[in-house]
Amino acid sequence: KILAAEEYWRGNAALYPANGGIQAAFSKTKAVHNELGTIQNVEAMCEKNYAKYLTTVTLEPAAVNDATLEADMKAQFLTMDYGKGLNVIKVNIKSSNWTINRHAISGVILNRIRDAHVVTKDTNGNCWIWKFGIMQTYDGSSYGSSEGRYLSPDKVQILCENAR
Secondary structure (H helix, E strand, O other): OHHHHHHHHHHHHHHOOOOHHHHHHHHHHHHHHHHHOOHHHHHHHHHHHHHHHHOOOOOOOOOEOOHHHHHHHHHHHHHOOOOOOOEEEEEEEOOOOOEEEEOOOOOOEEEEEEEEEEEEEOOOOOEEEEEEEEEEEEOOOOEEEEEEEEEOOOOEEEOHHHHO
């Protein structure tokens, strides 16, 4: 990105040599590029910053502990494409109650949803937090099994010791 910015300002500086603002932006961009150095320096800096960032990532405490629901969520998670073959080490239910969804006009209950954070450990020993949820359809008198489920494919890395 910095190289693209430098080339942008270089081109503008060539087109408008008398414009002091463009010349200053070009000089500043060159200075930042020179300060960053080689791509290896940038990669090393990124790795260092990411390692520091990982120490700040924590898992929200569970809003409620329900072993049956946690086991159901774990089983549902493992059946999804993203979850197949993963080692689930923790399931945290994010809310103390189900979220009830109603029909917008009639107000009839359609289903209920429960969200969780699922922590997995991969074969490299890295832990990841996934946002996961299950949905149970309402048939007029009771809720069915957890037919629906959804998973955010965006996972967040966490240090395994912070996932406990």
